[in-house]
Amino acid sequence: MSIELKQVSYTYMPKTPFERQALREVSLTIEEGSFTAIAGHTGSGKSTLVQHLNGLLTPTSGQVLVDGIDLADSSKAGREQARRARQQVGMVFQYPEQQLFEETIAADVAFGPQNQGLSGEALEQRVREAMELVELDYDKYKDRSPFQLSGGQKRRAAIAGVLALHPRYLVLDEPTAGLDPCGRESLIRTICALKKKWKLTIVFISHSMEDIARLADSVVVMKQGGLAMQAAPEEVFAQDALLQEAGLKKPHILSLLQKLQAAGLPVKAEALDIEGGVQAIREVLVHAE
Numbered sequence: 024m025s026i027e028l029k030q031v032s033y034t035y036m037p038k039t040p041f042e043r044q045a046l047r048e049v050s051l052t053i054e055e056g057s058f059t060a061i062a063g064h065t066g067s068g069k070s071t072l073v074q075h076l077n078g079l080l081t082p083t084s085g086q087v088l089v090d091g092i093d094l095a096d097s098s099k100a101g102r103e104q105a106r107r108a109r110q111q112v113g114m115v116f117q118y119p120e121q122q123l124f125e126e127t128i129a130a131d132v133a134f135g136p137q138n139q140g141l142s143g144e145a146l147e148q149r150v151r152e153a154m155e156l157v158e159l160d161y162d163k164y165k166d167r168s169p170f171q172l173s174g175g176q177k178r179r180a181a182i183a184g185v186l187a188l189h190p191r192y193l194v195l196d197e198p199t200a201g202l203d204p205c206g207r208e209s210l211i212r213t214i215c216a217l218k219k220k221w222k223l224t225i226v227f228i229s230h231s232m233e234d235i236a237r238l239a240d241s242v243v244v245m246k247q248g249g250l251a252m253q254a255a256p257e258e259v260f261a262q263d264a265l266l267q268e269a270g271l272k273k274p275h276i277l278s279l280l281q282k283l284q285a286a287g288l289p290v291k292a293e294a295l296d297i298e299g300g301v302q303a304i305r306e307v308l309v310h311a312e
Contacts, residue, residue: 024055024090026076026112026192026224031085033071045071047248048085053192053226053241058218060235060256061228063245064270069228070117072245073194076226077112078105089192110139113190117197117228120169120177128154128172128180129165135188153187154180156220157213175206179213186217193217195227199234211238236260236274236295244269256295276300 033046046068053059053076061069074080075087078094087094092108093101116122125131132150141149151161157179164172169180178198185193198214199207211234218225229235235242235256242259244251246269252259260266260273272278280292280300290307294300 024191026053026090026226027051027086027088028072028075029086029088031072031075031082031087033075033080034083037083045248046075046082049248049250050085051243051250051253053224055191055224056222057224057241058239059224059226059241059243060239061226061243061245062230062232062235062259062269062271063251066247067245067269068248069245070196071248072243073114073196073226073228076192076194077114078109079114110188111190112192112194113185113188115182115185115193115195115198117200119181120172120174123169123177123181126168127166128159128169128183129161131169131180132183132187135184139188149187149189150183153183156186156217157183158209159183173206175202175209178202178206178210182213190223192224192226195225197228197230199229199231214238232260232272232274233276233296236277244271257293260295280304 028049028051031046031049032044035043035045049072061072063069071080075082081095089108089111092104094105094109096102096105123131125134129150132153133146136146136149154161154164159176159179169177172180195214199210202210214225215238217223239256241253242256243253244259244265251269252262252265260277266273274295276297277292277295280290280294280303283290284292288307291303294303
């Protein structure tokens with residue numbers, strides 16, 4: 024099972040003076056169970072790309088397949104299959120807290136499954152489960168207004184609303200944008216726990232190379248609406264020319280290790296996270312004693 028894009032192109036406002044091609048023949052596969060990061064400079068097509076994953080946008084040309092089902096299938100037999108496939112992909116937009124609108128947190132989380140026909144005890148259980156998955160205690164928070172929460176809590180509530188729909192794929196557009204360091208770390212831990220507990224396939228857009236390096240097992244690099252590369256993080260961050268062309272930088276720790284290496288310190292410049300960087304430097308110091 025996977026999400027597959029085949030030669031997907033998308034043009035905004037075609038045949039008008041404002042026509043703009045946002046995607047150019049993008050082909051890629053997001054494997055089931057993967058943690059896929061999408062990176063690229065502003066305007067590279069990242070957000071347009073992920074809006075195709077659950078049918079919010081329909082390709083101008085090409086296909087988007089979720090578990091083998093074409094999301095744009097308009098045939099009589101295919102429409103219902105496509106609708107169910109789209110529901111398997113939960114989308115959390117950038118700054119999702121701005122989309123909270125109900126009087127209570129429980130009502131906001133319940134909105135999606137309620138529209139799908141869930142009610143009574145089954146609906147309450149679905150809401151309780153989703154809130155507790157994002158570490159919002161149901162009994163404590165269910166009757167609170169979403170607008171009384173902190174920024175990080177609002178984002179959790181918004182994510183809970185998507186999780187209540189029981190998606191198999193979770194798409195996050197800049198999930199930590201605008202949060203303070205504590206809020207960022209807390210939300211990242213929650214996302215990692217969700218992946219482990221529900222075995223979700225997670226796709227996330229991020230400008231943070233540090234987050235990409237420590238979380239992703241696959242990185243999609245977008246450049247001017249096209250796919251520049253899809254590979255493991257260590258392969259992507261080894262491509263200096265590609266990163267420069269795409270307007271991206273390496274994780275800070277990798278840049279530091281490479282500078283130390285260039286200065287003559289026999290350190291392995293391979294680590295992508297702080298822990299690995301500290302260990303690489305420690306090994307050099309131990310051997311120097």
